[in-house]
Amino acid sequence: MPEKNVFSRLWSYLKDYKGQLYLAIFLKIFSVVMSVLEPFVLGLIITELTKNLLAMAQGVAGASLNISYIAWMLVVYGIRAILFSLGSYGANYYMTNVVQASTRDLRHDLSKKVNTLPVSYFDKHQFGDLLGRFTSDVEATSNALQQSFLQIINAIFSLVMVIGMVLYLNVQLASVLIITIPLTYLSASHIMKKSQPYFKEQADALGEMNGFVQENLTGFNVLKLYGREDVSQEEFSRITSKLQEVGFKASFMSGIMMPLLNGISDLTYLVLSVLGGLQVIAGKLTLGNMQAFVQYIWQISQPIQTLTQLASTMQSAKSSLERIFQVLDEADEANDKAKLLNQPLTGQVSFEGVNFQYTPDKPLIRDFNLDVKPGEMVAIVGPTGAGKTTLINLLMRFYDVTAGAIKVDGQDIRDLSRQSYRQQFGMVLQDAWLYEGSIEDNLRFGRLDATEEEIVQAAKAANVDHFIRTLPNGYKMEMNQESSNISLGQKQLLTIARALLADPKILILDEATSSVDTRLELLIQKAMKRLMQGRTSFVIAHRLSTIQEADKILVLKDGQIIEQGNHQSLLADKGFYHDLYMSQFSQQS
Structure with a gap:
């Protein structure tokens, strides 16, 4: 992503609220005018007082304080102060509205983008790092806009107006002051250029830390079980040490700007005080204009200091925006054609000469062929890494085949809209997923228009209705964020009920009974049998006892079908399946 596009792309979010944005800028400029007028008005008052007092001291006839003029100027000074406050308040009010609305839109686009990313993206990126782009990176951008945008406007217009005022007051002194501006700018820009790479490294290191913490908290029980606390702590120390190192460099480089600019400002103040006094x-x-000029010295150095103080905030925001737009620029799932399924599938599936590889030159599935009739149950077994999950990923179009074709009802699935195609599927996975919300809402997830009666019927078919009614508030009970207020087996029954309610034509079942007790295992198996009735189903089998009734059993090894048949024929062949089965049931036999 070109570096120059980062902030210009941010404008695409701000421009939707440009009315309020322009009003905020106008009010900020108005408040700057009121601020810049302050030294000038005070200078007029001091000049008048000095002139009056000097005339009175010299005994000039009729000399006295010009009370009416001074009073009028004090009124002008007070009105200026009120207008300054109103302008500043209004600018901050409208800018806050713009920033919050734009940030909401940015998060919305990120959320929308995540739903269009291919599964391969999540295979390559840590969830914690992606979460950091939603949270800390968007928040850094929001803070930069909220805290920095109006201050930058304030600083730029203050510089322009103060330069105009000092030129009006005294050209010679103004020339000395103006010379220091490019000197200050060049010094600051040099330091910013040197520190920018460190801010990028800091943002990346923070993303790595978020990912590490998320993974370790998710797997905390396993980490404790295997006594990996020390190893985890060492890895965390390595990540935080790296974050400390790049964070120190970024902060130190941006931090040395303030002493440097203060030194330039102090030297300018000293030179101009001497020249002005002379x-x-x-x-x-005049003494009043001298006083105004001294105040303008600080008003011209303050904007430059503000700009440099905001340098670290803007650099962090730039790095965060780069990370955000990296996600938004990722390619969507490729070749999602618009052809919709105009009628439900019958469930006929065929793999025709399918080849697939995750990385070039490392083929996993080669010349895979399979025909599945509507309503058949196909079990897939094999050792770890054999390609069982890959086969399901291809069927679901989480990945597209490298060569060959997968067809449903004679149609190449690559010619179908992914959304339309996937609506024909139901999935019950080993890791049951439920979201924070009521049980009723979780069951309705697969079919939003389902009635309460249909929900209850699906729960009864899945053998989970009785359990739900024993819970506080029954179907209205709220699941917590981790769904830890019910057991794993009960979650599995709820996911089966959800799949039944969706009434899919093709099922993907990752056998999920290995972590539950015998009674719940029997309930789950009965519910799964009901679910598979009349539907084409693909079952990733871990316990061979659950697939004895399968119409076809595929034995995979290294992405190839090494054996195929039903349970009895495969046992009779006394091959790999026979050995695997006997190893599981040697005690019973």
């Missing part, structure tokens, strides 16, 4: 003595500059 001009006052020579009568070329």
Whole structure:
């Protein structure tokens, strides 16, 4: 992503609220005008007082304080202060609205993008790092806009107006002051250029830390079980040490700007005070204008200091925006054609000469052929890494085949809309997933228009209705964020009920009974049999006792079908399946 596009792309979010944005900028400029007028008005008052007092001291006839003029100028000064406050308040109010709305839109686009990313993206990126782009990176951008945008406007217009005022007051002194501006800018920009790579490394290191923490908290029980606390702590220390190192470099490089700029400002103040004092003595500059000029020295150095103070915030925001737009620029799932299924599938599936590889030159599935009739149960067994999950990923179009074709009802699935195609599937996975919400809402997840009666019927068919009614509030009971307020087996029954309610034509079942007690295992198996009735089903089998009734059993090894048949024929062949079965049931036999 080109570096110059980062902030210009951010404008695409801000411009939707440009009315309020322009109003905020106008009010900020208005408040800057009121601020810049302050030294000038005070200078007029001081000049008048000095002139009056000097005339009175010299005994000039009729000399006295010009009360009416001074009073009028004080009124002007007070009105200026009120207008300054109103302008600042209004600018902050409208800018806050713009920032919050734009941030909401940015998060919405991120969420929408995540739903279009291919599964391969999540295989390559840590969930914690992706979560960090939703949270800390978006928040850094929001803070930069909220805290920095109006301050930058304030600083730029303050510089322009103060330069105009000092030129109006005294060209010679203004020339000295103006010379320091490019010197200050060049010094600051040099330091910013040196520190930017460290801010990028800092953002990446923070993303790595978020990913590490998320993974370790998710697997905390396993980590404790295997006594990996020390190893985890060492890895965390390595990540945080790296974060400390790049964070120190980024902060140190941006931190040395302030002392440098303060030194330039102090030197400028000293030189101009001497030169201004000499001009006052020579009568070329009034005391009031001298006072105004001194105030303008600080008003011209303050915006430059503000810009440099915001450098680290803007650099962090730039790095965060790069990470956000990296996600938004990722390619969507490729070749999602618009052809919709105009009628439900019958469940006929065929693999025709399918080849697939995750990485080039490392083929996993080669010349895979399979015909599945509607309503058949196909069990897939084999050792770890044989390609069982890969086969399901291809069928679901989480990945597309490298060569060959997968067809349903004679149609190449690559010619179908993914959304339309996947709506024909139901999945019950080993890791049951439920979201935070009521049980009723979780069951309705697969079919949003389901009635309460249909939900209850699906729960009864899945042998989970009685259990639900024993819970507080029954179907209205709220699941917590981790769904830990019910057991694993009960979650599996709920996912089966959800699949039944969706009434899919093709089922993907990752056998999920290995972590439950015998009674719940029997309930789950009965529910799964009901679910598979009349539907084409693909079962990734871990316990061979659950697939003895399968119409076809595929034995995979290294992405190839090494054996195929039903339970009895495969046992009779006394091959790999026979050995696997006997190893599981040697005690019973």
